[in-house]
Amino acid sequence: MLPRLGGAQAAPTSPAPLRPARRPGLWTRLGERAGQPWPVAVLSVLLGGLVAVGVVARFVAPPELWLDEAQSVAIARLPLPELFAALEEDGSPPLYYLLLHAWTALFGTSATAVRALSGVISVLTLPLAWDVARRLAGRRTAVALVVLLATSPFLIRYASETRMYALLVLLTVLGIGAGAAVVRRPGAGPVLAFGTVTGALLLTHVWAFHVVAVSGVLALAALPFSRGVALRVLAGLALGGLLFSPWVLSFLVQLAHTGTPWAASPGFAVLPVALEAWQGGGQVRAHVLGTALLLVAAVGLLAAAAPRRPGERTVVLSLRPRRSRLVLLALSLGTLLVAGEVSRLTGTAVHDRYTSVAVSAFLALAALGVAALPGTTVRAAVLVGLAGLGLVTALPQLATPRTQAGEIARALDDAAPGDVVVFCPDQLGPAVERLIPPERGLYLVVYPDLRPADRVDWTDYEARMTGTPSTAVAADVLQRAGDGSAVWVVTGPGYRVPSTQRCGDLVDALETARGPAELVVAPDRGIPEDSRLQYLPPVGVP
Numbered sequence: 409m410l411p412r413l414g415g416a417q418a419a420p421t422s423p424a425p426l427r428p429a430r431r432p433g434l435w436t437r438l439g440e441r442a443g444q445p446w447p448v449a450v451l452s453v454l455l456g457g458l459v460a461v462g463v464v465a466r467f468v469a470p471p472e473l474w475l476d477e478a479q480s481v482a483i484a485r486l487p488l489p490e491l492f493a494a495l496e497e498d499g500s501p502p503l504y505y506l507l508l509h510a511w512t513a514l515f516g517t518s519a520t521a522v523r524a525l526s527g528v529i530s531v532l533t534l535p536l537a538w539d540v541a542r543r544l545a546g547r548r549t550a551v552a553l554v555v556l557l558a559t560s561p562f563l564i565r566y567a568s569e570t571r572m573y574a575l576l577v578l579l580t581v582l583g584i585g586a587g588a589a590v591v592r593r594p595g596a597g598p599v600l601a602f603g604t605v606t607g608a609l610l611l612t613h614v615w616a617f618h619v620v621a622v623s624g625v626l627a628l629a630a631l632p633f634s635r636g637v638a639l640r641v642l643a644g645l646a647l648g649g650l651l652f653s654p655w656v657l658s659f660l661v662q663l664a665h666t667g668t669p670w671a672a673s674p675g676f677a678v679l680p681v682a683l684e685a686w687q688g689g690g691q692v693r694a695h696v697l698g699t700a701l702l703l704v705a706a707v708g709l710l711a712a713a714a715p716r717r718p719g720e721r722t723v724v725l726s727l728r729p730r731r732s733r734l735v736l737l738a739l740s741l742g743t744l745l746v747a748g749e750v751s752r753l754t755g756t757a758v759h760d761r762y763t764s765v766a767v768s769a770f771l772a773l774a775a776l777g778v779a780a781l782p783g784t785t786v787r788a789a790v791l792v793g794l795a796g797l798g799l800v801t802a803l804p805q806l807a808t809p810r811t812q813a814g815e816i817a818r819a820l821d822d823a824a825p826g827d828v829v830v831f832c833p834d835q836l837g838p839a840v841e842r843l844i845p846p847e848r849g850l851y852l853v854v855y856p857d858l859r860p861a862d863r864v865d866w867t868d869y870e871a872r873m874t875g876t877p878s879t880a881v882a883a884d885v886l887q888r889a890g891d892g893s894a895v896w897v898v899t900g901p902g903y904r905v906p907s908t909q910r911c912g913d914l915v916d917a918l919e920t921a922r923g924p925a926e927l928v929v930a931p932d933r934g935i936p937e938d939s940r941l942q943y944l945p946p947v948g949v950p
Contacts, residue, residue, distance in 0.1 A: 447785050447788075447789075448784050448785055448788055451785070451788035451789060451791075451792050452788060454792050455551075455555055455788065455791055455792060455795065458555070458558070458559055458792070458795040458796065458799060459534075459554065459555055459558040459559065459795070461559075461799055461803075462558035462559040462560075462564060462795075462798070462799060462802075463531055463534075463558060465564045465568075465799070465802060465803060465806060466526075466527040466530050466531060466564055466567035466568055467523075467524065467527045467568065468568060468806045468807075469519070469523055469568035469569070469806060469810075470806075470807065470808065470809045470810055471519055471814065472519065472809065472810070472811050472813045472814040472839060472843070473519050473522070473523075473570060473810075473811070473813070473839055473842065474810040474811035474813070474839050474936070474937045475811070475835050475836070475838055475839055475864070475937060476569075476570075476571055477519075477522070477523075477569060477570035477571060477839075478813075478838035478839040478841070478842050478863075479498065479838050479863050479864060480504075480505065480508060480522075480570050480571060481508070481512065481517050481522050481570060481842065482494075482838055482842070482862045482863040483495060483498060483505055483863060484505045484508035484509045484511075484512055484522075485509070485512055485517055486509075488509070491505060491506075491509060492658065494863065495658065495662075496658050496661050496662060496665075496666075496867075497666065497865045497866060497867050498666065498863075498864075498866060499614075499662045499666035499667065499866050500572070500613070500614075500662075501610065501611045501612055501613065501614065501652075501655055501659070502611060502655060503572075503575070503608060503611040503612045504571070504572035504575050504612055504613075507525065507575070508522065508525060508570070511525045517842075519570075522570040523568055523569065523570050525570070526566065526567050526568065526569055526570060526571065526573075526574040526575070527567050527568060527574075529567075529574040529575050529578050530563060530566075530567030530574040530577070530578070531567075532578065533557065533574070533577055533578045533581055534554050534557055534558055536578065536581055536582060536585075537550075537553050537554055537557055537581050537768070538550045538551075538553070538554050539585070540581060540582075540584060540585035540588075541553045541554075541772065541775065543585070543588075544584075544585070544588050544732075545732075545775075545776060545779070546779070548778075548779035548787070549772075549775050549776055549778075549779040550775075551791075552774075552775035552776075552778040552779050552787070552791060553771060553772055553775035555791050555794070555795050556701075556771045556774055556775055556778075556791075556794060556795070556798075557768070557771060558795075559794070559795040559796075559798035559799050559802070560686070560688075560767070560771065560798055560802075561687070561688025561689070561694070561697075561798050561799075561801040561802035561805070562685050562686045562687075562688060562760075562767060563577060563767070564798075564802040564806075565688075565802065565805065566761060566764065568806070571761070572612050572613055573613075573761050573764040574764075575612055576609070576612055576613055576615075576616070576764040576765055577764050577767065577768050579605055579608050579609045579612060579616075580609070580619065580739075580764075580765055580766075580768045580769070581768050582605045583602070583605045583606065583609060583619070584736075584739070584768070584769065584772070586598065586601045586602040586604075586605045586644075587602055587623065587641065587644070589601065589602070590602045590637070590640045590641055590644055591637050591640075591641070594636065594640070598640070598644075599640050599643050599644045599647065600644075600647070602641070602644030602645075602647075602648075603643070603644040603645070603646070603647025603648045603650075603651065604647070604648075604651065605648070606620060606623075606644060606645055606647065606648025606649075606651075607647065607648040607649075607650070607651025607652055608651075609648070609765075610648055610649070610651070610652040611651070611652055611655060613762070613764075613765065615743075615747060615762045615763075615764075615765045616765060618743045618746040618747045618750065618765065619739065619743050619765050619766070620645055620648065620649075621746055622738050622739060622742045622743050622746060623641065623645060623739075624642065624645055625738075625742075626641075626735060626738055627641040627642045627645070628642075665867045665868050666866040666867060666869070667756060667866070667869070668756050668757035668759075669866075669869045669870040669873075669904070669905045676745070676748040676749075676752070677748070677758070678744050678745075678747050678748040678751065678758045678763070679741075679744055679745075679748070681758060681759075681760050681763070682744050682760065682763040682766065682767075683698050683702070684698070684760065685760030685761070685763055686698065686701070686763070686767055686770065687701065687801070688798065688801035688802055688805070689801065689805070691801065693797060693800055693801050694801045696797060697794065697797040697798060697801055700793070700794055700797065701770075701771075701774050701794065703777075704774045704777035704778050704781075704790070704794070705770060705773040705774040705777055706777065707723060707725070707776075707777035707778075707780055707781070708733065708736075708772075708773040708774060708775065708776030708777030708778075708779075708780060709729050709733045709734075709736075709737055709773055709776075709777075710725040710726055710727065710729055710733075711723060711724070711725060711726075711776065711777065711780035712724040712725060712726040722782060723780055723781060723782060733773065733776065736769045736770075736772050736773050736776075737769075737773065739766065739769035740766045740767075740769035740770040740773065741766075741770075743765055743766040743769075744763065744766055747762070747763075774794075778790055778791055778794075808934075808935075809935050810935070810936055810937060811839045811935065811936070811937035811939075812929065812931070812932060812935055812937065812938055812939040813836075813839035813840045813843060813937070813939070814843065815929055815939075816836075816840050816898055816929055816939050816941050817840050817843035817844055819928050819929050819941050820840075820844060820850065820896065820941075823848070823850055823894065823896060824893070824894065825848065825849030825850070826849060826850075826851070826889075826890075826892070826893040827850055827851070827889070827893050827894045827895070827896060828850075828851045828853065828885055828888050828889040828893060828894075828895050828896070829850055829851065829852045829853070829861075829895075829896040829897075829898065830853050830854070830855060830858070830881075830885050830895065830896070830897055830898070830914075831852070831853070831854045831855065831861050831898045831899075832854075832855035832897065832898070832899050832906065832910070832911035832914050833854075833855060833873070833899075833900065833903045833905070833906050833911065834854030834855055834861065834864050834865075835864055835900075835903065836898050836899075836900050836937070836939055837852065837854045837861030837862070837863075837864070837898075838861065838862055838863050838864065839937065840852070840861070840898065840939075841860075841861040841862050842862070851888060851889075853885075853888070855873075855881055855906060855910075855911065855914060856872065856873060856875075856876040856878075856880075856881045856906075857872070857876070858881075858884055858885065858888065869905065870905050873905050873906040873910070874905070874906065874910075878910050878911075878913035878914040878916075878917055879913070879917045881914055881917075882914055882917030882918050882921070883917075885914075885918065886918070886921055886922075889946075891946060891947035891948070892946050892947070893946055894943060894944060894945050894946050894949075895918060895922065895943075895944040896928075896941060896942070896943055896944075897914070897915055897918065897925065897941070897942045897944070898939055898940070898941055899911045899912075899914075899915065899939070899940045899942070900931065900937070900938060900939045900940065901931055901933075901938065901940070915942060918944055919944065922944040922945065922947070923944070923945075925942035925943060925944050926942065926943045926944075926945075927940070927941075927942055928941040928942060928943050929941035
């Protein structure tokens with residue numbers, strides 16, 4: 409019997425009807441309550457649009473390939489035995505070139521076709537990064553990481569270049585996921601996967617050795633605390649070294665005879681070099697982006713693991729970061745420090761594009777920082793700001809020419825069969841040579857040995873460039889041309905080896921024999937690979 413309330417019998421109560429389950433939206437799935445305010449929906453749509461723009465931007469670039477791209481294509485299109493021999497003269501491991509070799513066999517060697525390989529690789533990195541981040545850190549971090557990767561001006565730039573840097577980023581993302589699997593799960597499978605990715609990294613770029621070295625140090629440091637995990641990581645690294653072993657003899661030849669004579673060693677200046685590259689340059693908007701990324705990465709490193717109370721709008725930071733965050737710090741900052749020390753000790757150059765091996769770990773820290781911010785609206789707004797800054801920095805660079813090779817090639821339309829075109833330095837040759845049809849009958853040769861201009865031979869480069877007097881090279885050029893053919897000289901300012909002085913001496917020697925040279929194309933200092941084209945007519949022609 410029900411109790412009597414105020415002399416009247418209480419009416420029985422029935423349970424409230426169940427409401428149909430509501431499918432959570434994107435940001436609700438990141439752990440927020442249902443019923444988000446409309447700004448979140450607007451910001452989510454904006455984020456989707458910004459990511460789409462970043463994906464499309466990866467396939468937009470100026471029409472001409474610059475030196476490194478043209479060199480990559482020239483090597484990749486060779487038959488395999490010649491390809492491996494050419495790589496010993498170039499200084500690079502073979503994996504990317506083998507992929508490009510197969511790609512060009514299917515799609516050809518046009519600029520659009522060869523650059524599409526990097527674009528496709530870069531786009532594939534996004535879902536892989538989503539999966540790795542979701543499994544390791546949750547959906548919030550996964551969303552943030554994909555947005556940051558998709559709109560990074562650095563990654564957009566190198567997704568549109570026929571080089572191995574997009575592949576490096578893909579492999580480092582896979583390496584983080586594979587390494588985490590080794591830590592979390594015993595057994596041979598994760599070790600084999602981690603070793604395979606490590607070997608692929610080593611076979612893609614020499615800076616992968618810096619990442620492997622840092623990973624090895626982390627594993628050794630963990631030996632006293634987690635022996636089984638550390639040994640599994642070390643086994644995976646050893647397997648990666650074993651996969652690299654077929655290339656060891658060629659690698660030793662490269663170490664002994666190739667290098668980076670075109671630039672000085674900056675040592676630990678690699679840190680500002682990396683940040684300027686990752687933020688997209690030195691413009692004000694790029695510096696704003698770089699500062700913002702550093703701030704959210706610092707939050708990602710120091711954010712405390714303790715859960716916040718509902719409605720709390722603060723971020724708790726701790727000066728004792730979690731181990732997973734320290735690993736990401738080591739894989740980003742630690743890798744750069746190792747690279748700087750190696751550069752200082754060996755005198756080898758550092759270039760911003762080499763930092764591809766460390767950028768994904770840095771952006772992962774930044775994504776963790778965004779995910780740690782309180783409130784869905786705040787997180788979405790910060791991501792929109794970062795993504796917008798990234799695209800505003802990246803998009804104007806898409807139409808900027810990377811070389812004057814196209815302008816030089818068009819000017820050479822006036823050259824006659826039998827004319828000699830000499831490139832000083834030879835680094836200007838590959839980008840132009842690919843644009844000149846062989847049936848034109850021009851002799852395209854390089855300083856100092858007048859070899860074909862299709863690619864640069866970096867073997868003992870500085871000794872070869874400085875071992876022959878410019879006057880002797882000029883005599884060889886004039887003998888090749890004879891009295892009846894014109895000589896065209898392509899030079900470029902600012903090259904360290906061979907120096908501008910040596911190339912100037914070459915032109916002076918040619919002018920002594922042929923008279924004053926006519927300037928046909930002037931260098932454009934707003935273009936990274938700028939060139940000058942000069943014309944010396946046949947003997948007796950005014």
